[in-house]
Amino acid sequence: MRTQVGIIGAGPAGLLLSHLLHLRGISSVVLERRSRDYVERRVRAGVLEQGTVDTLVAAGVGERMLREGLPHHGIELRYGGAGHRIPFEKLVPGRAITVYGQQEVVKDLIAARLEAGGDLRFEVEDVALHSLEDRPYLTFGGERLDCDVIAGCDGFHGVSRPAVPEGVLTTYEREYPFAWLGILAQVAPSSEELIYARGERGFALHSMRSPTLSRFYLQVPPDAVAEDWPDGRVWDELKARLETVPGFTLATGEIVEKSVTPMRSYVVEPMQYGRLYLAGDAAHIVPPTGAKGLNLAVADVRVLTEALAAYFRDGSAGLLDGYSAACLKRVWRAQHFSWWMTTLLHTFDSDDAYGRRLQLSYLDYVTSSEAAATTLAENYVGYEW
Ligand code: FAD
Ligand code: DHB
Numbered sequence: 001m002r003t004q005v006g007i008i009g010a011g012p013a014g015l016l017l018s019h020l021l022h023l024r025g026i027s028s029v030v031l032e033r034r035s036r037d038y039v040e041r042r043v044r045a046g047v048l049e050q051g052t053v054d055t056l057v058a059a060g061v062g063e064r065m066l067r068e069g070l071p072h073h074g075i076e077l078r079y080g081g082a083g084h085r086i087p088f089e090k091l092v093p094g095r096a097i098t099v100y101g102q103q104e105v106v107k108d109l110i111a112a113r114l115e116a117g118g119d120l121r122f123e124v125e126d127v128a129l130h131s132l133e134d135r136p137y138l139t140f141g142g143e144r145l146d147c148d149v150i151a152g153c154d155g156f157h158g159v160s161r162p163a164v165p166e167g168v169l170t171t172y173e174r175e176y177p178f179a180w181l182g183i184l185a186q187v188a189p190s191s192e193e194l195i196y197a198r199g200e201r202g203f204a205l206h207s208m209r210s211p212t213l214s215r216f217y218l219q220v221p222p223d224a225v226a227e228d229w230p231d232g233r234v235w236d237e238l239k240a241r242l243e244t245v246p247g248f249t250l251a252t253g254e255i256v257e258k259s260v261t262p263m264r265s266y267v268v269e270p271m272q273y274g275r276l277y278l279a280g281d282a283a284h285i286v287p288p289t290g291a292k293g294l295n296l297a298v299a300d301v302r303v304l305t306e307a308l309a310a311y312f313r314d315g316s317a318g319l320l321d322g323y324s325a326a327c328l329k330r331v332w333r334a335q336h337f338s339w340w341m342t343t344l345l346h347t348f349d350s351d352d353a354y355g356r357r358l359q360l361s362y363l364d365y366v367t368s369s370e371a372a373a374t375t376l377a378e379n380y381v382g383y384e385w
Contacts, residue, residue, distance in 0.1 A: 006147035013280030013297040014153030015109035047291035049382030069100035078197040084367035091377040129163040132274035176263035187253025204241035270324035286338035337379040
């Protein structure tokens with residue numbers, strides 16, 4: 001079997017790449033370890049930057065997102081007994097975010113690929129990469145797929161990055177002394193906009209998916225497991241961390257999903273080796289506080305598509321050679337923003353009273369200085385270099 005681009009992973013990165021390549025007349029095969037049902041149900045991110053929305057619309061896969069997604073023009077920072085709105089419409093006019101679940105993006109992309117007769121293989125076993133310097137190929141479940149190029153879109157725990165010979169990639173990494181417990185609940189959101197809440201009990205985030213579905217996150221110890229958090233405990237803690245301003249009451253409902261996400265910052269450089277190109281979480285991870293992970297994956301894929309289109313058009317490899325450098329500037333901006341939002345809003349056991357005062361002072365600055373608030377808003381909606 002042969003294709004132009006062998007894609008490992010049917011997350012947002014792999015599926016979008018396959019779709020964008022198809023629009024350019026470039027063939028691909030997507031190999032995914034999990035079932036279609038599993039990837040369509042996996043609840044993860046929910047905030048789409050303007051650039052991500054524009055990319056999906058331009059690619060003809062934005063129709064349901066435009067219908068069902070929720071445009072947001074601000075977020076609230078809640079701390080010290082008060083809420084402070086960061087107004088995007090004033091600080092970054094014309095730019096906003098759209099709240100639309102990652103698994104909905106995945107569903108829309110899978111539907112588009114299948115409708116176009118795309119080759120998506122689910123539940124493939126033992127994907128392995130070979131001959132990355134020249135004439136690369138993939139093996140899986142006893143089959144062989146020859147490719148011109150391989151795209152490693154298989155997330156942080158995939159097989160692509162480890163296939164690069166030792167010593168080639170430089171790793172930059174930071175771990176955080178906490179995790180996030182995420183839940184999805186069948187209840188109308190208690191706020192029209194997202195609330196990022198900092199308090200002595202830890203961070204909490206109120207997000208949403210629809211007028212009847214709410215999404216919440218709680219800062220929890222790094223070794224926490226979902227079983228530590230029966231529903232009653234989750235609601236008690238969310239109330240304790242969010243009902244901190246006068247007149248705000250959190251509505252509760254049935255919890256339909258619960259999972260723990262570790263918090264990590266991670267980058268490998270370069271994001272390519274030979275004929276292998278890494279995109280999305282396979283190359284970099286951010287803590288979710290800045291809502292950047294999914295958006296970075298989409299941005300990588302946009303760059304990779306242009307580079308592959310030039311390569312397959314006339315053999316010019318300049319853009320492909322520069323792929324990693326073109327992505328890393330944005331990746332590092334998002335790294336800094338995600339680290340900054342995380343340190344601003346979480347409690348750290350290692351922090352002394354001085355550290356906590358610094359954190360509150362910075363929050364006061366961000367919520368009172370237009371320049372500081374603009375920095376947050378500009379990065380949150382997506383900074384374009
Ligand atoms: P992924 O979505 O991870 O897709 C990779 C795909 O490759 C998966 O389908 C996987 O099954 C497949 N795969 C892996 N190994 C193999 C293999 N050996 N062979 C074949 N296929 C393989 N970001 C936010 O902004 N907010 C959040 O709340 C948030 N929550 C998250 C929760 C979790 C548990 C995780 C892991 C991530 C979360 N993120 C969040 C980050 C965001 O979801 C990711 O940045 C985004 O999914 C990246 O897309 P991707 O396509 O690069 O990788
Ligand atoms: C969501 C996730 C995030 O990481 C974030 O910063 C904001 C919202 C969400 O899942 O809705």
